[in-house]
Amino acid sequence: MNPAVDKPKESRWSPTSLVPQKVAGWFRGYTNPLGYSELKDHRHKEYDAQELQYPFLQRVTASKTLQRLLASIFSLILPSFYHRNSNQSSYKVTPTSWLDGLRGIACFIVFMYHYFYAYFETRGVAFEFNNKDSVNHYILQLPLIRIVHSGRSMVSIFFVISGFALSHKVVMLTRGAKPQSAVERSHAILSNLTSSVWRRHLRLFLPLIGTYLLVTVFVSAGWFETVPWGEKGWLTGNVEFRPARESSLWSQLASAAKEYYKVAGPVTLFRGWVYPDYISVYDSHLWTIPEEFHQSMLLFLVMTGLCHLKRWVRVYIFLPAIVVSTMCNGYWAMSLFIFGYFVAEIHAEVVAARESALEPKLPGGGVYSPIQGSEAGRRRRELSRTVFVTVAFLGGLYLCSFPETLPPEKSTTGFTTLSRSAPKRYGGGDACGFWMHTGAELLVFSIVFLPAVQDILCWKVFQYLGRISFALYLVHGTTNRSIGYALVHWGWRVTGASAMWADKAAPDQMGAGLLESSRVAVVLLVFLVNVPITIWMSDIFWRVFDLPSVKFVRWLESKLARAVN
Known part of the structure; x- marks a missing residue:
């Protein structure tokens, strides 16, 4: 790891700090001409207690093994949308x-x-x-x-x-x-x-x-x-x-x-x-x-x-x-x-x-x-189709x-x-x-x-x-x-x-x-x-x-x- 480039950001944890960042924007939809998104395989990573996930564990115990164990337990019991290191960008807009x-x-x-x-x-x-x-x-x-x-x-x-x-x-x-x-x-x-x-x-x-x-x-x-x-x-x-x-x-x-x-x-x-x-x-x-x-x-x-x-x-x-x-x-x-x-x-x-x-x-x-013909004809076809599928x-x-x-x-x-x-x-x-x-x-x-x-x-x-x-x-x-x-x-x-x-x-x-x-x-x-x-x-x-x-x-x-x- 290059400390000048890849230095991890400092993070402080508190019981209330997770909710606002994670819940914000949940009701925002993706905009796309097709109106779709594709879910790739969700790969859950192991969270290292020494890095960003749960830095407060370093104050609980000096044992690296116990820190990793506690971090795994926290990762399990917390809902997946609370995980700070989850790769949210893997969920892309695709047809299904x-x-x-x-x-x-x-x-x-x-x-x-x-x-x-x-x-x-x-x-x-x-x-x-x-x-x-x-x-x-x-x-x-x-x-x-x-x-x-x-x-x-x-x-x-x-x-x-x-x-x-x-x-x-x-x-x-x-x-x-x-x-x-x-x-x-x-x-x-x-x-x-x-x-x-x-x-x-x-x-x-x-x-x-x-x-x-x-x-x-x-x-x-x-x-x-x-x-x-x-x-x-x-x-x-x-x-x-x-x-x-x-x-x-x-x-x-x-x-x-x-x-x-x-x-x-x-x-x-x-x-x-x-x-x-x-x-x-x-x-x-x-x-x-x-x-x-x-x-x-x-x-x-x-x-x-x-x-x-x-x-x-x-x-x-x-x-x-x-x-x-x-x-x-x-x-x-x-x-x-x-x-x-x-x-x-x-x-x-x-x-x-x-x-x-x-x-x-x-x-x-x-x-x-x-799409052929006049603009008025195209609009009529679009309107007819929209009415049909809306009724359906x-x-x-x-x-x-x-x-x-x-x-x-x-x-x-x-x-x-x-x-x-x-x-x-x-x-x-x-x-x-x-x-x-x-x-x-x-x-x-x-x-x-x-x-x-x-x-x-x-x-x-x-x-x-x-x-x-x-x-x-x-x-x-x-x-x-x-x-x-x-x-x-x-x-x-x-x-x-x-x-x-x-x-x-x-x-x-x-x-x-x-x-x-x-x-x-x-x-x-x-x-x-x-x-x-x-x-x-x-x-x-x-x-x-x-x-x-x-x-x-x-x-x-x-x-x-x-x-x-």
Whole structure:
């Protein structure tokens, strides 16, 4: 190190000095003609206590080893955005990170949904729903507004994004941006597909080890006992599954290991024959992981069969036909993944058109022509396109806010008519699912043509949520069932809201209203406490389990894959 050039800057640490510098500018979006950002691999460095990271440790101990150990502990427990030496410049603006922002928002909404559905049994009903006792006039149940707690439609968005992400590289290889022979291009596509198939199971299920370990520790410590196994406590909504508490930590670990093997093995590989509709008691939200694996394999098969076809045949005939037929026949998850492949094709053409100063037409025209004609004509075309995609965007939001409980016949929010128009395969009250899935497809598709929305999704706060989204999904069920349940029940006892469940005479109408207000206020306040705790735990989980899993799978593949001459 050249002391004249590379001398490190002096830094003083205080507990409050981290927040302003790191949080400032979080809501600033990136500006870019394409409205995108790309996330490179996040490489966490070892922090040297002798340099900038934690200089106060030199005053705590003279031992270099202990300083490094304490620095590592601080680096682990502090959220990743607090690390002073983290390489923030590695997050650049490129064509796909609006998807990360969308994934982050969707995952946070799922977290909210799973938190609140334990306390409000009417969360899924429509505005103006009449349950014979009262009419639902809660503003949060209005169309569009209710999307902020519509967790089911967010899962549909997850599946569309997964289909996009898994097919994006194949789409780019199929387009052949670089001069390649047909043999070279085919080899590149085959290599990508085989690598994706090989890595997919490990990528999905290795981080789940952390979830099972986390639940095991919480159950053994008694942190789930606010609502004992098999009971509801004072909860009026859905009570999530939880494992029974074993006699010892080792017994709990053995139970978790058996459950993990069942989920990662037979349930995932042979679910249709051996374990239909299996739900893990360790975390009921993990049902999406086997579904992700199944649909990923089907997507790889579809890409293998279609990638050699002419683009217009693949994009405008086969993919729409597969999407519509699978959705209408009840295979909604497959339809969402294949639709993600379709959007990846459209997205690649839109990006190419923008980069070459061309004006892309929407699917249906099939051709992307240069901007020609008068200025007035160009503006009319741009206005028509903007109106079309804006209507699609708002329509997607509206359908994503479809209530889970079918609305009554006299409902005025439009959902009743739609529920009667769903395909027959979505009978038995599942019409909401069909329209939620359709809304997710409309929403993601429209954002491809809305750079302003992409720029919002590239704000740092949404990008951060996108980075930790998988970890947040795997952690939030544990915090909701432990910290959430415990603090809410404690708050109800302190405020007196627990009198609603006491064996006493029913309070008068005014007293019942005050108790209900106290009950709701406690739930909301605890949510504000639960959010930073869950985000913090998810950040640690991301760095301890998720990122190392990605690196391990890549390393393992590099060691096992045969060399190609």
